[in-house]
Amino acid sequence: MTDTLMNLLLSADPVGQLQSLHARGKLRDLEPTLADLAMDVPAGYRHKDNLVHSFQVLQNAIDRETDGPDLTLRAAALFHDIGKPATRAFGARGVVTFVNHDLVGSRIVVKVLRKHGFSKAMVKDVSILVDMHMRSHTFKEGWSESAVRRLTVDAGGEVQLQRLIIIFYADTTTAMPEKKARIHRSVAALAAEVARVAAKDKRAALRPALNGLEVAELLGITPGRELGAVMKFLNSDDIIKLPREEATAKVLEKFSR
Numbered sequence: 001m002t003d004t005l006m007n008l009l010l011s012a013d014p015v016g017q018l019q020s021l022h023a024r025g026k027l028r029d030l031e032p033t034l035a036d037l038a039m040d041v042p043a044g045y046r047h048k049d050n051l052v053h054s055f056q057v058l059q060n061a062i063d064r065e066t067d068g069p070d071l072t073l074r075a076a077a078l079f080h081d082i083g084k085p086a087t088r089a090f091g092a093r094g095v096v097t098f099v100n101h102d103l104v105g106s107r108i109v110v111k112v113l114r115k116h117g118f119s120k121a122m123v124k125d126v127s128i129l130v131d132m133h134m135r136s137h138t139f140k141e142g143w144s145e146s147a148v149r150r151l152t153v154d155a156g157g158e159v160q161l162q163r164l165i166i167i168f169y170a171d172t173t174t175a176m177p178e179k180k181a182r183i184h185r186s187v188a189a190l191a192a193e194v195a196r197v198a199a200k201d202k203r204a205a206l207r208p209a210l211n212g213l214e215v216a217e218l219l220g221i222t223p224g225r226e227l228g229a230v231m232k233f234l235n236s237d238d239i240i241k242l243p244r245e246e247a248t249a250k251v252l253e254k255f256s257r
Helices: 004-009 014-023 050-063 071-079 101-115 120-132 145-155 158-170 177-205 212-219 225-234 244-255
Strands: 088-090 096-098
Touching: 004 014, 004 071, 014 050, 014 071, 050 071, 050 158, 071 101, 071 120, 071 158, 101 120, 120 145, 120 158, 145 158, 145 177, 158 177, 212 225, 212 244, 225 244
Parallel strands: none
Antiparallel strands: 088 096
16 A cells, blocks of 8 residues: 555645656556556547546636645546446447546446545545546536435535535636637536525425424413414524524513413
């Protein structure tokens, strides 16, 4: 086992170090699957340099970190396209495809990261991010709330989902400003919808500090319109988050006879 890759990814300039290794022909010594991303392209076909692209995605992800180096995020960004060499296929009229490179890559990266001493939990998280890094392409405004919730669940929770959204942004390396802006707008819309649904679910999960029976006993009232008014008050945005003592005081202040 070695932690060389981890140390490199957590360094001040991971991309610079990787580029230097590649330029000196030493990248394969660090990790062969990375070196394999620099694929020769047969005459008559075209596709981007996936190694250069992966370096750029890593840098883009680093640029979006807000709380110090995130090894899981950085590993996922670097290895997000690691399944492309194994899935590259040549079609008619110069078409090159990488069908299921996300799924294949998620399996490859497990073996790679284990070899480099990553923890079991981190390997799982990176594998999920690699597997899901194309998911943003299926997002259309009007996604159902259940689809948004499923994205969070599939990613493995809110922290993982925020990493995935960064990967969505970072994976845009086109030199065409309009295309980049269009993709980023779509990702921003997805992120906003994720935040909206999460806030809605958190609000729906809140319960007032007092239930109906407790309110009826506190105020000496019976079930009916008056009790309904009190419960509506307790469920209001300003009151529902109050602890029991403060909620009780508010109810007595407003509704006691």
